[in-house]
Amino acid sequence: MTDAMLVNLMSGLDISLLNDNYLEEDLRRNRAIKSRKLLNRIGGLKEGREFVIKDSLQDGIEQEIERQTAIKEKEEKICPDLSERLEVRVDNVKRRINRIWAIVTGILTMAVVAGSVVAIILKKKSSAKLLKQIERARTAQSAT
């Protein structure tokens, strides 16, 4: 078990186990001096200053809103009611299964037909050979 594994295992920690305030206490006791300097450097909030949503974040938010609106509109266009939507999906799956089954049965049928034709041809050939042998034997007998 490596340190990296321990770190990764901690990623799965139940959120209720993390309801601590260790880091808040650090900040409260002014132990996080480095972060104060950093906060100033990245133009973070100072007392009384308003939070301005940066362009990159605003873009991300707007894109997400557009994406969710588009998904919702698409679903409503196809089928307004949720239960109908579910039915449509089930129908689609059923249709696909039927299509696949039709193809499989078609292939099986063709195989059976082809096999039968081959069997008939082979049988005819072997019967023809047998008849020839019988004829030869009769001819030989009558000659003698």
Added chain:
Amino acid sequence: MTDEDILSLIKKKNDLGLSMMAEKYEKLLVYIVAGILGSRSRDIEECVNDTYLKFWRNVDSYDLEKASLVTYLKVIARNTALNRLRDTKRHEDRTHVEDISDIANVYADQSQNIENQIVRKEDMVWMNEMIASLPERDRELMIRKYFYLQSSKVIAKSMCMTVTAVDSKLSRLRTKFKQEFHNWEREERG
């Protein structure tokens, strides 16, 4: 403004909720992310922004009865920073990333090996039980070290201990965890 008000605004996709959330928690998020990424301000800023965006996207899945708003933010910030740390190491390929804690450097190195990234669900369940069973102070040590990737120096200052005492305690805890994990794995496999 309370956390419930902030959450309510964000669920209605109101930017004001985001502004309020940042005013309240940005300092804390910077502290967490800086502890993992060092003092690369551009990475920190992007990481904190990503945290807000991830929270915004998944706002409907947060249950304030299970954990507080700030706890969800801390978890997102921590995981986002870890991903950034792994990517930085992979792309920049430096042998040692300056200005971050030893544990963060070790994590960045060891994570390049895919085996160290694979964690089973059962292992996480075991980990939860182990952490929950620890006394409060030991739990704090483990969470500070392996969840927030703080250095022993920072932990010592925060918990009013000496660095030697922190390292010694963590060493004993690590040995205990490894031993218990080994026993548990053997039991699992029968």
